[in-house]
Amino acid sequence: MTRLTRREFLRRSGQAALGLGIASQLAWPIGCSDGSSFGPSEAAWRDLAASLQGMLLRPGDPGYALTGLPTNLAFVGIRPQGIVLSAGPADVKTSVGFAREHGLPAVARSGGHSYAGYSTTPGLLVDLSLMDTIKIDPSEGIADIGAGALLDAVDNVVAPFDITVPAARCATVGIAGLLLGGGFGFSARKFGLTSDNLVRTQIVTADGELRNCNERENPDLYWACRGGGGGNFGINVAFQVSTHPVSTVSVYRLKWGVKDDLAAAWSAMQDVAFTAPDDFSLRLGITINEEGPLPGASNELMTALGQFFGPAVELRDLLAPVFDAAPPKRSTIEELSFADATIFLELQDTPDAFLTKSAYMSGPLPDQGIATVLDFIRRFPPDSRDGNFHIFTWGGEINRVPPDATAFVHRSAAFLVESDSSWHTDDPQSVVDASKDWIEEFFDSMQPFFTGSAYQNFMDPTLVEWQSAYYGANFPRLVDVKRTYDPDNFFNLAQSIPTQI
């Protein structure tokens, strides 16, 4: 394996910064110093650097600030003492051994999209972004994906084969974090969660061993890697995932404005989704941004977005009750190649500071719930950045898997709910507090309509009873697996699986 040169690294990280459009938002001065006094000696860091195929970045090194930046800028103040840009499993093993030897916390990062900032640390950050090779075996229908691959790279590699790996719509989410905590997108009702499609994975555990996990080898760890959540059992270095043939699909985007009957539109849209075949998927959302739903605003507040594995004419028939109940202000319904549909549905996000909450619903939101949503959206604090409430169709292939067959327990819901509020990193504390208070109060008011569960990939650091909310009846078995593979609780986050209940 060739070593990564500093020039190549700087070229890559510079491109990433431009791609994300975040260079101007960078809260860390390039070349900042951590200034912390705990940790290994400088000689130990030098030895680590010399033993890597990849690269070690320390505070002050070119590229350190950008590489260490989490997607959720609410956690931008946490600065790793070192960042290992791993070039392969050997670097991951070396990093785990180094962190253990020096008593440093270590966390893995793939796409860096943890809502709760769990892929940053004041210790050692094990960055996998260079381990992003994707290989397709068309005869077996398997994609072999390096743990550092981002979803747009996976989509781009599989598309020429007319196949898909069921994943999510955000281009820059990492396959590793997504898959380990489940992973849903517009194809999940048809092909299952990303984790349901995992055939094998390789993981470096806390003892530094590289283990293969599948139905026969380390089956308990294989079970836990399908929904048990990232950062718990080790550092996965690769995933072998089933692919599915795809051709043409239909997509739709409907938009309603401030003056439309949003309650009628919401109700009709979710009713259609609730009874639609598995070929149909929906993300229904209402957004208020800093322009606000006030006079002079963009006037588009509510969006239904989705995909249908079938012709556009059938999709139009399915959506007809929505057009009857509350005609959208704008609508697009079209047939596209699967690759173009992926682009149509894609989300290109930029890092910001936010708090996200999730929940599940067993059926459509009743009128009282819709009224509560509209009331809170209109009361979003005016100085905050934006607030959202979304529901996503669940069910289909997702719910055909028994809740204990893998670590992913949420197998009976009709809709997943996600809501967030965000603020600017330079906002005064009063604005940050108002944003957080808004979402807390909003979610409290909505509890009567929710099941009590939450999605472990939408980690909410404020959630108190996260063990039952994320993992339900699978939690005790996850604790057993943790005790087997990480008895010292080396991989340890605020909401990671403990070694004891």
Ligand SMILES: Cc1cc2nc3c(=O)[nH]c(=O)nc-3n(C[C@H](O)[C@H](O)[C@H](O)COP(=O)(O)OP(=O)(O)OC[C@H]3O[C@@H](n4cnc5c(N)ncnc54)[C@H](O)[C@@H]3O)c2cc1C
């Ligand atoms: C804008 C945005 C859109 C999203 N859209 C969707 C969506 O449509 N569907 C969906 O299901 N989810 C979605 N998510 C949530 C996403 O699935 C989770 O945030 C996921 O954990 C991100 O994975 P990552 O690799 O990018 O994140 P990271 O922050 O790198 O990792 C997340 C967690 O996994 C751990 N981890 C990372 N890599 C490894 C590894 N190789 N081995 C072991 N542990 C590891 C980290 O330590 C951390 O605890 C979205 C998130 C964002 C920010």
